[in-house]
Amino acid sequence: MKTARIIYNPTSGREAFKKELAPVLERFEVAGYETSTHATTSEGDAINAARTAVKRGFDLIVAAGGDGTINEVINGMAEQEYRPKLGIIPMGTTNDFARALCIPRDIKKAVDVILSDQSMLLDIGRVNDQYFMNIAGGGKLTELTYEVPSKLKTMLGQMAYYMKGIEMLPSLKPIRAKIEYDGNIVDEEIMLFLISNSNSVAGFEKLAPDAKLDDGYFDLLILKKANLAEFIRIASLALRGAHLEDSHVIYVKAKEVKVDTDEKMQLNIDGEFGGMLPGEFKNLQQHIEFFVPDKFVESQKS
Numbered sequence: 001m002k003t004a005r006i007i008y009n010p011t012s013g014r015e016a017f018k019k020e021l022a023p024v025l026e027r028f029e030v031a032g033y034e035t036s037t038h039a040t041t042s043e044g045d046a047i048n049a050a051r052t053a054v055k056r057g058f059d060l061i062v063a064a065g066g067d068g069t070i071n072e073v074i075n076g077m078a079e080q081e082y083r084p085k086l087g088i089i090p091m092g093t094t095n096d097f098a099r100a101l102c103i104p105r106d107i108k109k110a111v112d113v114i115l116s117d118q119s120m121l122l123d124i125g126r127v128n129d130q131y132f133m134n135i136a137g138g139g140k141l142t143e144l145t146y147e148v149p150s151k152l153k154t155m156l157g158q159m160a161y162y163m164k165g166i167e168m169l170p171s172l173k174p175i176r177a178k179i180e181y182d183g184n185i186v187d188e189e190i191m192l193f194l195i196s197n198s199n200s201v202a203g204f205e206k207l208a209p210d211a212k213l214d215d216g217y218f219d220l221l222i223l224k225k226a227n228l229a230e231f232i233r234i235a236s237l238a239l240r241g242a243h244l245e246d247s248h249v250i251y252v253k254a255k256e257v258k259v260d261t262d263e264k265m266q267l268n269i270d271g272e273f274g275g276m277l278p279g280e281f282k283n284l285q286q287h288i289e290f291f292v293p294d295k296f297v298e299s300q301k302s
């Protein structure tokens, strides 16, 4: 019999997964999986839970939670030689990565995706000694993803980010950065940089429109020094994916990126605080196999 380990965060998003656990377990059992669960207890616990699940040789791991939980599960798997297939049940607030994979928010439909057994090997990123599946970045505005209190996210969802973003606008300032990517160098004042693996970033679906999840490349987006009015104009262009032509924006593909800054800059990894720069980023092509729906498979072809 195949074995599955469900690692879930009982505090994610609207805290609904526990109530749905019994029918989910039943569906896995009916599909022929001997299934057990691990409820995470604190920050970092899903890393250990995933590492243990890999060592115990589970055929399948399911991460039920938000981007933070999926990131931790990936950090527990990425360094291991044996990496079981990974299923995702989106239970967070923004669920950027699940959205990038076209995985439905509905629990039953997300389980359908896993049990339909269609999977794809996808890229993940490594920065210093941490891994990310969706995005890494730096610059004051990127801090808002963890500055927003989780209670507010639970109550307001995406709107909480916009409110906090507007509140942060007056404190944004450029920082001198040296960014090396695949042999090229950008050395100038920047507002922020994003190293994106998928095209779904902080709820903006068109921020890095060309990103493909299995091509071995990051999409590197740099916003150069801009004043407040310019910044607001570019942010509103970004909402509809029209920012790439702006002269303040650099948008390229890269396999490896190095970033160093004159002043201290925090590193954001998949929406959470990830330590301080400098950082060396490397794309690990097709490193983890995810269950994905037809819609995602089609989107990667176009």
Ligand SMILES: Nc1ncnc2c1ncn2[C@@H]1O[C@H](COP(=O)(O)OP(=O)(O)OP(=O)(O)O)[C@@H](O)[C@H]1O
Residues within 6 Å of the ligand: 009, 010, 011, 012, 013, 014, 040, 041, 042, 043, 044, 045, 064, 065, 066, 067, 068, 069, 070, 072, 091, 092, 093, 094, 095, 096, 150, 153, 271, 272
């Ligand atoms: N039992 C727990 N109590 C408190 N925090 C936990 C617990 N289990 C896990 N966590 C932490 O909660 C963090 C956030 O969880 P997660 O990303 O799953 O949900 P979210 O913040 O609601 O969703 P999103 O990241 O999509 O907005 C995780 O990074 C993890 O470290």
